[in-house]
Amino acid sequence: MGNNVSIKKGDTVLVIAGADKGAKGKVIRVLREDNRVVVEGVNLVKRHTKSVQQGNGANTGGIITVEAPIHVSNVMLVEGDGVTRVAYRRDEVTKRRPDGSTYEATRSVRVSRKTGKEI
Structure with missing residues (x-):
């Protein structure tokens, strides 16, 4: 499979399709094998995490909001005032x-x- 993803981690991208259309954000991760990118503040989903007992007595659990990956075809690289x-x-x-x-x-x-x- 040809996974030629031209977006890199740290790039600023504009979402051009989907529920978050028009949002700008920085690329946090690039998932090459799935042709997807994770963009800061875009495609937020709520995760219900099980509380896990840590060594120092801290409970990590509850509902957290995290960014889910979006397809690379739905983002465009921002350059100057526009996209390219x-x-x-x-x-x-x-x-x-x-x-x-x-x-x-x-x-x-x-x-x-x-x-x-x-x-």
Whole structure:
């Protein structure tokens, strides 16, 4: 399966579909195998957690609110004031080996489709 997720952890994204449409948030986690991302403050669900007795006598339990993953197709990368699609460009770079010698290699960089600038 080709799981090419162009969104990374720490990116700011805009939700473009679903119940939280229009919400902006930071990506907390990327679940590549499921093509899903977890966005801060988006797709909040209530979890009923069983109270577990900790060593110091603290009870962790009750109803907590956590972010659930949303599909990567429902978010777009925010760049400047608007949103953009993501392209990839191969850049020629000079790399250095531990012994001090150098060699030419290519590096894949994310590029904004709108401005053409590196992200």
